[in-house]
């Protein structure tokens with residue numbers, strides 16, 4: 248008996264089915280672009296579950312049923328083409344990036360070894376090189392694409408440990424690492440290797456500590472100032488005290504983790520001031536620029552990240568600010584020698600040479616999707632100048648919207664990044680978190696806008712994320728809705 252996957256030529260099946268599926272996607276985009284289209288078709292989990300059957304049949308379905316199912320998935324999903332899904336740090340993707348996903352699917356290549364993905368390897372290397380240049384890393388730098396910012400951050404911590412501690416950690420793990428610190432005179436809790444990160448850092452710092460075997464308690468929080476930036480004086484004090492005391496109850500700093508564009512406020516830690524402290528104290532400096540990193544395409548963004556070229560590693564997510572589809576993230580390192588996870592590598596897989604590298608040697612994983620292709624296509628379509636204009640448009644819009652919020656007496660601003668980035672936290676005046684929840688329920692209940700809220704020191708605020716591909720009027724309408732309709 249033949250496999251049913253052999254029933255006809257793939258090209259015949261694709262030629263028949265693909266136009267129908269592409270048409271369904273196109274129709275859903277068109278529907279999303281209608282001015283009155285809901286951003287989400289349903290408001291409760293129960294409605295979503297009831298919206299379409301998800302069944303696993305014993306017998307294969309007809310093509311009619313298949314197309315119908317795809318239409319169901321589309322029409323019962325959140326629609327980013329409304330440009331009103333503003334809940335997260337990603338929003339409406341670039342069309343060429345969606346098409347890139349289709350191409351990647353057709354290639355079905357894993358970017359683990361060169362022989363399986365020669366051109367995708369080249370594309371990834373070129374994107375890494377282009378990003379390194381923008382961030383001011385030298386030709387000694389390197390990088391790799393990863394499935395998301397958290398994954399890049401986790402790899403950064405592993406890279407820091409594997410490199411900074413050499414074979415001790417690589418072969419002996421955390422146990423050998425603590426032993427080695429004991430040998431250097433560190434005692435008890437003082438021999439605990441820790442990561443210093445600001446209170447505004449993304450939760451993936453704890454995941455990275457967990458994944459490295461250090462444990463989430465190995466993250467030592469550095470306080471932030473009123474604008475959400477790491478308090479550099481507090482960091483310096485901590486570094487000095489922890490190094491001076493071999494039995495310091497909070498441990499031994501190995502990694503300093505700065506954030507370029509925090510998740511709630513969009514704050515940028517002062518990398519230029521922090522980098523010399525890391526050199527003085529022998530710490531690995533990692534920048535989580537998952538969100539803010541995309542701004543490197545504009546001079547204004549580069550100014551926010553002054554000193555970024557002095558970090559040892561950095562994470563950037565083109566799938567956020569740069570409108571690449573999920574997932575597309577990169578971990579970059581200043582010194583290419585640090586980016587290697589080789590331990591007892593498999594002779595049955597890795598046959599790479601310097602001009603035909605096996606990129607999986609840089610990660611803890613094996614197979615990877617060639618997501619760099621999507622950044623490449625977006626970069627190709629808009630150019631460095633186009634992406635610069637994209638970032639600048641967002642920054643200009645954020646300034647205009649801040650003024651718009653300030654003009655409403657009924658609204659109260661939350662803490663803001665200084666300088667302002669792309670987030671504005673605000674809520675109805677005088678009602679605290681309750682006002683925020685009310686406004687949020689109203690916005691999402693009407694299914695017209697998706698906007699998130701976040702806890703801040705004095706309660707919850709709506710967090711408006713300014714995505715450059717969304718029109719200014721949409722944001723103004725959201726602000727006006729909160730100002731006029733609540734109370």
Ligand SMILES: *Cc1c(COP(=O)(O)O)cnc(C)c1O
Pocket residue numbers: 336394395396397398449451506508509510535536537538564576
């Ligand atoms: C979004 C974000 C992450 C996580 O990125 P994913 O791609 O969702 O894994 C990490 N750090 C910061 C600062 C982020 O904004």
